[in-house]
Amino acid sequence: MIRFDDVTKVYRTDGHRRTILERVSFTLKPGVSYGILGINGAGKSTTMRLIGGVEAPTKGEIHRGLRVSWPLGFAGGFHPQMTGRDNVIFVARIYGEDPRRVLDFVEDFAELGSYLDVPIRTYSSGMGARLAFGMSMAIPFDCYLIDEVTSVGDARFQKRCNEVFSSRRKHADVIMVSHSMEVIREWCQQGIVLLNGRAIVYEDVNDAIELYRRLNA
CATH class of the missing domain: 1.10.8 (Helicase, Ruva Protein; domain 3)
Structure with a gap:
């Protein structure tokens, strides 16, 4: 389980204040893979780094009851x-x-x-x-984070990456960011849409994709 409790994330640069998440609370359940969706600048990569512990929230707490990859x-x-x-x-x-x-x-x-x-x-x-x-x-991780990176290197190395990762996925969840809705639908059961500092969790990933497409229309 991964739980966001009243999480706020703010960046301050050159006197400007940019709020990415504002008092966000949600729970990601084990055994479920999630896609994180949102328009450009909504905070998808920031949210991913918060989940992985690469960055800390400005306020609030993030609880991880499982082993999460970077x-x-x-x-x-x-x-x-x-x-x-x-x-x-x-x-x-x-x-x-x-x-x-x-x-x-x-x-x-x-x-x-x-x-x-x-x-x-x-x-x-x-x-x-x-x-x-x-x-x-x-x-070995219980949950792997993917931010638009599913393979690196040449075709032969990419094949090795895909083979090993496919083996890991049999026993682990995935939280991913991707601009490809086909990939999101293939890998994820549920979705999180970031919108104006909020995080809306959908139990059906197709509902999250539908909202994302309306936001980009």
């Missing part, structure tokens, strides 16, 4: 001065996983070769995404 392909949580190898070991220990097992998996999956032993700051965005995706697959 957004797939998101490399922003790595320490740029540390090597890929040291980052993998560090993250594995945070999650209480065997560092050797996780490192072996990531080393084989990400196919970074000697780059695993150089600082993350030298990585291209694609290399960082490969490392982050490999880490996400190496650690």
